[in-house]
Amino acid sequence: MPSTRFRSRFTRGLLAATAVTALATGLTACGGDSAASAPSDGKNTAGTVTVGALSNGAARQTDLKVSAVAAIRAHLPKSVTDSGELVIGVGALPAGSAPLNFIGSDQRTLVGSEPDFGRLVAAVLGLKPVVKNFTWENLFVGIDSGKTNVGFSNITDTEERKKKYEFASYRQDNLGFEALRTSTWNFSGDYQVLAGRTVAVGAGTNQEKILLEWRTKLQAQGKKLTVKYFPDLNGSYLALSSGKIDAYFGPNPGIAYHVTQNAGTSRPTRNAGTISGAGTTLQGLIAATSKKDSGLAQPVAEAINYLIQNGQYAQWLAAWNLSNEAVPTSQVNPPGLPLSNS
Incomplete structure (x- = not known):
């Protein structure tokens, strides 16, 4: 946990x-x-x-x-x-x-x-x-x-x-990336695919720590990853639905739940890939x-x-x-x- x-x-x-x-x-x-x-x-x-x-x-x-x-x-x-x-x-x-x-x-x-x-x-x-x-x-x-x-x-x-x-x-x-069902973007396990993307994450979380480490690595290569913060989870999902962000990065079970809850809406989402909550080494x-x-x-x-x-x-x-x-x-x-x- x-x-x-x-x-x-x-x-x-x-x-x-x-x-x-x-x-x-x-x-x-x-x-x-x-x-x-x-x-x-x-x-x-x-x-x-x-x-x-x-x-x-x-x-x-x-x-x-x-x-x-x-x-x-x-x-x-x-x-x-x-x-x-x-x-x-x-x-x-x-x-x-x-x-x-x-x-x-x-x-x-x-x-x-x-x-x-x-x-x-x-x-x-x-x-x-x-x-x-x-x-x-x-x-x-x-x-x-x-x-x-x-x-x-x-x-x-x-x-x-x-x-x-x-x-x-x-x-x-696992942690997961949630994207719109209409999006073709997927997280393959390689942080390089985040270049040029805008991703929301919760402040003070394990996933924020991982995401910021990836951002630092991309910046060293001259590439940009934009990290967005919202006051609550509803704010992140509203931004995702409106196209203001490419993905939300959070706990995989929570994403699994949200995907089932919005499946019948006009802007359904999907799980776009996962990574171990322990990071890339374990x-x-x-x-x-x-x-x-x-x-x-x-x-x-x-x-x-x-x-x-x-x-x-x-x-x-x-x-x-x-x-x-x-x-x-x-x-x-x-x-x-x-x-x-x-």
Whole structure:
């Protein structure tokens, strides 16, 4: 996850753009929580998890058949197996960040790609998912205290966090460029394609740092990249719609959400390319996060790989328009953002 400053700015922008209702403590988890029952005979027991429910158009509601896998469940810590529950922490208070975690169309239920994926993992483990909503800071307090088993909340794997937590990766941590659908411009991964372009970015964000570094390199070559700032996300999108900027550079999930929301308008947009939130030297990863030495990272990674191999993972990403953040496999404690960039 980017810095606190970035998180607050991103959240405020999405709040202004989507008018998400502020959350209160004690929110209920989304429908479709019935995990596959724990297999008692060594076989797989099928169940159904609904993703994208109550998403208000942010996702395509999809029913996914999932089996509880005894061989993977057997690797869980005994305390978790005995409880019969997987307590999933989400740091969405107070306002959420669509499409990751936000209030659903019933104005009370926590929905989003992150709690949905936690429920899918719980189903493979044969556990009842219990989704708890926290502020970002209290999410980690819950993990530290053992009251929360695992966080599914767009948490970036970093070397600093590995001092206290263990990870099972499940998504790329990407930034994206959003352009009008009528534009032919694409970001190929090479900053040189930004020469002569005008790009909006949020001040004080990780993506601003990357964009300004590229601007400096282009200036050294006698080329120009114009960086624009607006008071909020609505301002950036108005500038994009009116043709005052060529692209908006921001968090890929937020762009995925906005693309779905304006698809039916007169000026629809598209994702014009992505780059790792860690920059050009390392692919950042989003990971399920548990207390260090809890013994949960390995079985959670196995459950994620089961979902990857059996197709539910790809269907989940497609439902939330996040297929461009797919990983080929879940890794336990993969290389994270270095200490100098944590």
